[in-house]
Amino acid sequence: MNVVDLNADVGESYGLMHSGMDSEIIPHVTSVNIAAGFHSGDPDTIKKTVDLAISTGKSIGAHPSYPDLQGFGRRKIDMDFESIENLTKYQIGALFGFAKESLNHIKPHGALYNNAASDMNIANSIYNAVNGFDSKLIHVTLANSEWSEYLKSKKVKVANEGFADRAYDDNGHLVSRSIEGSVLHNESEIIDRVIGMAKNKEVKSITGKIINLDVDTICLHGDNKDSVILAKKLKKELINFGCEIKSLPTFIK
Numbered sequence: 001m002n003v004v005d006l007n008a009d010v011g012e013s014y015g016l017m018h019s020g021m022d023s024e025i026i027p028h029v030t031s032v033n034i035a036a037g038f039h040s041g042d043p044d045t046i047k048k049t050v051d052l053a054i055s056t057g058k059s060i061g062a063h064p065s066y067p068d069l070q071g072f073g074r075r076k077i078d079m080d081f082e083s084i085e086n087l088t089k090y091q092i093g094a095l096f097g098f099a100k101e102s103l104n105h106i107k108p109h110g111a112l113y114n115n116a117a118s119d120m121n122i123a124n125s126i127y128n129a130v131n132g133f134d135s136k137l138i139h140v141t142l143a144n145s146e147w148s149e150y151l152k153s154k155k156v157k158v159a160n161e162g163f164a165d166r167a168y169d170d171n172g173h174l175v176s177r178s179i180e181g182s183v184l185h186n187e188s189e190i191i192d193r194v195i196g197m198a199k200n201k202e203v204k205s206i207t208g209k210i211i212n213l214d215v216d217t218i219c220l221h222g223d224n225k226d227s228v229i230l231a232k233k234l235k236k237e238l239i240n241f242g243c244e245i246k247s248l249p250t251f252i253k
Contacts, residue, residue, distance in 0.1 A: 001244045003251050004198045005159065005217035006138070006235060007031040009063055009109065011049035021228055025103035026051075026052060027233040029220060030247040031059040033107045033140070034099075036091030039065035039073025043094075046227040050098040059247035061105035061140065064091035064126075066112050074177065075108035079158075081125045084112075088129035096133075098229040104249045105159065106130050117173060127154060138252050144172040145214045155168045159252050162197045162215035164190050164234065167206040172213065175206050187230055194218055194234050217248060 001105035010022045019040065024033060032053050035041030041049075041063075053060050065073035067087060079087075088108070089152055096103050108126060116123045127150075130137050135156065141148040143160035151158045165184045167175040175182040182189050196202055203213045218230045238245060 002198055003079045004238065004243050005030050005059075005214065005248045006220055006238075006245060007061070007107070007161070007217050008220050008230075008231075009033045009034060009035070009107075010053075011045050011063070013045045014040045014042050014069070022049060022227070023052065024228040025220065025231055026056055026058060028235050029058065030245055031105065031217065032059060033061045033063035033105075033109075033156050035063050035109070036065070036094045036096055038067045038087065039063075039071075039109050041070065046094065047098050049093070050102070053143055054102055055100075059104045059182045059249055060095070060102045060161050060247075061097045061107050062092045062095035062103065063107055063109045064088045064112065065109040068111070073112065076111045076115055081121050084122055084125040085129045085132075088112075088126050088182075089133055092129065092133050092137075096204045103134075103137070103184070103246075105138035105140050107161070113142070114174065116152075117142040117147045120146060120231045122151050123150050127151060127156070128223060131156065131249050139246050140143075140217060142173070143212070143213050153226075157214040157252050160168075161219055162194075162203065163215055163219045164194050165218075165221060168203055168211060168213075170207055170209045170211070172205075187226075187233070190230060191234060193238055195237060195241055198238055199241055202242075216252060 006029040138157040
């Protein structure tokens, strides 16, 4: 039986600005990535989201970003590699302050995630931050990326991630959000893609090319009502197709 984790980026409200439908999406995933304050999230939101995740039995991860509140962490910021290491460790610490031993994984956000997938200096900075904080934490990385292979060479825990509603280029990287068609909205298409990832270990690129994609976890976005409905259907369809839905710490060793 195939085993897969379902994750969602949550805790992305900030002050009086409410974002996402955390209480609706969290019941339908097994792991959550909680914003740590640099792209969104504040102490009250982190505390509330951690409490919700723990009360519903979800595995918790930190979701560190470039310091980019205005751009929601989607803009690359030129920083030296030591600063990237320090800001990553700082944000892990913010989550650990609330989650303690419930913190199980690290998944960078936005531009930091995309840059780590192709720039091994950035990937190494994140590795240093995570390993220096707690070497037992799981690294969530883009499946089939150089980043993933780099971390495997370091003998750390790696969970390869696929995206339910994002388009892939022919190299298996995510298509930039600035390009039309980068975000998928057709429900049946998204469901078929996720089943393909979980069962057949493949996905179709934006040009129609079939790419091998061996994933451990699939990201579901829950920032609108339609996404929550889709998350319910995806979970049901995966189970119907013989997939076992489990949280990362139960099978990433």
